[in-house]
Amino acid sequence: MIEDKAIELGRMIGQSTEYLAVKRANEALSGDRDAVALLQRLEQLRVDAQRMIERGENPTAEMEQQLDQLLGTIQSKPIYQAAVSSQENFDKIMARVNNWILDGIKRGAASPIITLG
Numbered sequence: 193m194i195e196d197k198a199i200e201l202g203r204m205i206g207q208s209t210e211y212l213a214v215k216r217a218n219e220a221l222s223g224d225r226d227a228v229a230l231l232q233r234l235e236q237l238r239v240d241a242q243r244m245i246e247r248g249e250n251p252t253a254e255m256e257q258q259l260d261q262l263l264g265t266i267q268s269k270p271i272y273q274a275a276v277s278s279q280e281n282f283d284k285i286m287a288r289v290n291n292w293i294l295d296g297i298k299r300g301a302a303s304p305i306i307t308l309g
Contacts, residue, residue, distance in 0.1 A: 205289065210282045217271075217278040224271050234262045 205211055221227055237259050241251040251259075266272050 201289070205286075208285065210278070210285045214275075214278040214282040217275040221271050221275045224269075227266065227269055227271055230262055230266045230269075234259065234266060237262065 237255060241255055241259070244251050244255075
């Protein structure tokens, strides 16, 4: 029974405007070659900097400058802004869903009556 309810909840979330918006925004972002190249370069620099830190080294000033520049460039792109905004909206609805589930758990734990449906 719990599995059925979870599947139904997942189906409803998958049809929500928030989920559909984040899906469309991510597809658009993935289709933008320039944005993808910027994100890949940004991730590679981040990984390189993290490896340096793990070895006890500090990232170079040039690396930090490149990271800042790439981050500024990607953040200025409307397609990236749309993806971030839609993800934030989806995260908000998922936080609300989690709160509703926790509320249901608390109510269920406090209820002396056991229901199976």
